Amino acid sequence: MKPLLRTGASALALTLSATLAQAEGELSIYHWFEYIPQEILDKFAEEYDVEVTMDTYDSNEALLASLKAGRLGDYDVAVPGDYMVEIMANDGMLDTFTRDEMPNFDNILPEWVDVSFDPGRQSSIPYQWGSTSFSVNRDVYSGDIDTTDIIFDPPEELRGKINVLDTAGETLTLASLHLGIPQCSTDREELEALNDLVQGAKQHWASFGSDVAKDVLVSGDAAAGMIWNGFGMKAREEGANIEYAYPEQGYIVWMDNVVLLKDAPNRENAIKFMNFLLEPENAAAVTNYARYTAGVDGVEPFLDAEVKSAPELNPPEGGNPVFVQPCSEEVQKIYDTMWTNLKK
Template structure:
């Protein structure tokens, strides 16, 4: 009898330990999640968070569509959210489980890509533009010609972030087209311009920040967050807003339809809508977020940073990307494939 009791006690302890082990699987862009945020969430909730990185919207979409991933939350860009919804890969949110939903800033609530925030909540938003080391080039940096028709000083010293939608959209704007255009003549101009420009680029990868910081490159087509981080390391780096048009975007968090840790996911979603916690995300990656009141918790350098607060004269040139029709995306993919050869 004592042996049976001891065995039962051990089983009870093991079952209790298993019940107390709470997990969350976050699938997010690389170098985009604040370690301080995660540490705080784990300490307050007892939930262990595992982060898996991806490098593009297409990578994330393909991975989840393939199944067997085990992720609970994903962070797609706005123009991809309708695709995730249409494919049934993310589930509608139960707003009754998100008491902090009222902290979302008004302009980010009833958004075109997710009306009423039925499926997502804000993570961060920013722009895609041009970063330049002004110690080498003292000309106008507010033009995408820096990358698509580089001045002599910058040739062979440029990095382009390999995100198809951003690069092709900036190129379309450069030649006077509209985002998601299927105009074959416009797209021919875009293809020819990109293929002519590529020999003047040093690289196509995601690490513009490190390269700009170390003076390994002198210009980049990149996002505003890495540009700001590079400037803090290397003051001559400046961020330009192309007069031809630049991209405005928002990444948002969604609950996957096959998520296993749903309760934990809701706790995390509600947690990151606390202004102080949203500020931790921004302080790490150097982007704005969509949570009202988070500004007062941000680092001082964020308050008036030109990479975060778009100068008034450049506001009219920002373009929020729509979701392109599949046939248009196919045309872009053809151009992209040629560019990557």
């Protein structure tokens, strides 16, 4: 009864503060879909007496498009992936903060402080990180899955039963790893080889889909599918007999980051929120919900047991993880043509 009363009281307080329309005491978040538990938002709202509102997007590119279309200045914080932080910073969409403003800054794990996409963390803090490769249904295929052949030169059992992510960036990056060519290569022969590879592999693919990546594996529509590790773990927990692969050719790692947006209407609350997310208990709550990994020190005591032991979240030693690089305009144009030709 007590927690119910408290929630009721805080809801009342929120309503009141909304009714009184106090300019201070608001926070506007722009976030991925299904990526933060409601309890965490409520907890922040209660602790800091702030009215929290959130809109969602479904890809880094959609976030960028929306901000470019005039939404910059509406939101305080957003959660772009690594390469998108760099793109947004270069486009002047981010504000900076100092470490003094954020008491919990030192909770960030050292390896995530001086990152290439935001050296020294001027505008961003780690949210969650994870990997992108693929999961394979073990009822259908029992052979070795730690190779990108599963997607680009699949064994007989998996042909025509593969889902790939519907984003050119991740799919073409995994294809580049398969060929062993550098990302964003400008070499014509390498680009032609990349084009031939995806054109030839498409006949084995049943579908392109990102938000459905989990569903197709659970339902059995696909027997193998590119997927993000936490999403793959959720699929496994929902009953699919699948195993997440760490291909020897390499796999993609990414980190989503909370960034302070330029012209944030509530800059002070944005900083408070970022600081709040660096509390180990809160970072762990996000991990327990989203099934990815926090970049914050001291989260272990708060983590679910399943998260600690999940193979999806514990990559083997000596793997070959790579970040997606933002390509130059020239290369991106070729990728666009390749992608359109692939789906024509």
